[in-house]
Amino acid sequence: MGKNMIRVGLLGMGTVGSGVFEILKMNEEQVRSRAGAGIEVKKVLVRDLEKERPVKIDRKLLTTDPEEVLKDPEIDVIVEVIGGTGVSRQYVEEALRNKKFVITANKDLMATAGAELLLLARKHNRNIYYEASVGGGIPLIRPLKHSLGANKIIRLMGIVNGTTNYILTKMSMENMDFETALAEAQDKGFAEQDPSNDLEGKDAAYKLCILAGLAFSSHVRFADVYTQGINNISKRDIFYARELGFAIKLLAIGEENEKGLALKVHPTLIPLSHPLAAVHYENNALFVVGNAVGETMFYGLGAGALPTGSSVVADLIDVARNINHQVENGIMETEFKTKKIVPTEELFSAFYLRLQAVDKPGAFANLATAFGDEHVSLDMILQKRSVEGLAEIVLVTHAVEEKRFAQALKTIKGFPAIKKINSVLRVFEK
Numbered sequence: 001m002g003k004n005m006i007r008v009g010l011l012g013m014g015t016v017g018s019g020v021f022e023i024l025k026m027n028e029e030q031v032r033s034r035a036g037a038g039i040e041v042k043k044v045l046v047r048d049l050e051k052e053r054p055v056k057i058d059r060k061l062l063t064t065d066p067e068e069v070l071k072d073p074e075i076d077v078i079v080e081v082i083g084g085t086g087v088s089r090q091y092v093e094e095a096l097r098n099k100k101f102v103i104t105a106n107k108d109l110m111a112t113a114g115a116e117l118l119l120l121a122r123k124h125n126r127n128i129y130y131e132a133s134v135g136g137g138i139p140l141i142r143p144l145k146h147s148l149g150a151n152k153i154i155r156l157m158g159i160v161n162g163t164t165n166y167i168l169t170k171m172s173m174e175n176m177d178f179e180t181a182l183a184e185a186q187d188k189g190f191a192e193q194d195p196s197n198d199l200e201g202k203d204a205a206y207k208l209c210i211l212a213g214l215a216f217s218s219h220v221r222f223a224d225v226y227t228q229g230i231n232n233i234s235k236r237d238i239f240y241a242r243e244l245g246f247a248i249k250l251l252a253i254g255e256e257n258e259k260g261l262a263l264k265v266h267p268t269l270i271p272l273s274h275p276l277a278a279v280h281y282e283n284n285a286l287f288v289v290g291n292a293v294g295e296t297m298f299y300g301l302g303a304g305a306l307p308t309g310s311s312v313v314a315d316l317i318d319v320a321r322n323i324n325h326q327v328e329n330g331i332m333e334t335e336f337k338t339k340k341i342v343p344t345e346e347l348f349s350a351f352y353l354r355l356q357a358v359d360k361p362g363a364f365a366n367l368a369t370a371f372g373d374e375h376v377s378l379d380m381i382l383q384k385r386s387v388e389g390l391a392e393i394v395l396v397t398h399a400v401e402e403k404r405f406a407q408a409l410k411t412i413k414g415f416p417a418i419k420k421i422n423s424v425l426r427v428f429e430k
């Protein structure tokens, strides 16, 4: 006989915690029938007992003492929705040592300490579920762990940060400036506490660590990911990109080739015909290419109480089924190896370059020679009529080894006729 009630200890009662509560109430019967047991929140760890909560909650459930939750022998599963890597890590470790299953929505924790925590879970014959840690309500972890398990994953490319996608969409579709779009994203609650984590691509890099780890069966560290944010993207670049047939998106990209893994987060010009170019505003999406399945794409809301709560409650259903029926949780991350990371300068990419040159004979010839000398082939060229003697030139190259492009750029910067390099962006051309 299995348990007919699974008891939950909730650590944190912010946006995601309240979403979990709401879904457990809203879909109680459905959750019970799918889980094969009732799911009841028995205790909730909060910082402030008096604070107003977005959902109605029995005050008797609240405590400020973590031990009351983590040591309660009746609690089967701990849901960690505090965030960060400080106390949340201690609590998760203690929960596992106390033989509780753990569900977390915490990408920073899973990206930086996932490997150790999953091993600890194994040691105690428990598991960690983390569907909510990447992409909010979009199913990403389960497809990578289960449904795509038959594939060798060739590439994954994701729009995994809602804040930056919102900003780029507003700049592109509504001609809004960067600061106003950021303020709107913050108002709507998409941004991290420190929005520089969004803007500099760090949030996306954490998420890439988790996704690429699963896709390539490798332990991936934050330091393995080349990261460039969207701070320097201007409306001019968005305008030119569109004229050339591209959208600019902050992409998290993971690829495996014969040399190893390539892991990058950077603003990317992507053809308007690519499905990722149609992912607008705060929406997230992950495009995965497998050697058997071909191209697949997962799309939806990457944050918010109910979307993220949806992933947490799905994990609760899995935990209940695991407790009562010993249903295993897909491929085991504890068996991963650490694969070689290919240095960025050895990777191949096409580039977009916008610069200002003196409108005099030979300026363009110099550029062409600098590129030719490094075997950089040009794909597209735009030059508008010069303003006050300065011509703005936009170039798109074919794919080239990054170090060759960097060398050509260094040479170009040294030409007296080149007054300013305004932007250098990578282009996805497949």
Ligand code: HSE
Pocket (backbone or CB within 6 Å): 160, 161, 162, 163, 164, 190, 191, 192, 198, 203, 302, 303
């Ligand atoms: N700041 C994140 C985003 C929230 O904008 O996507 C979800 O992780």
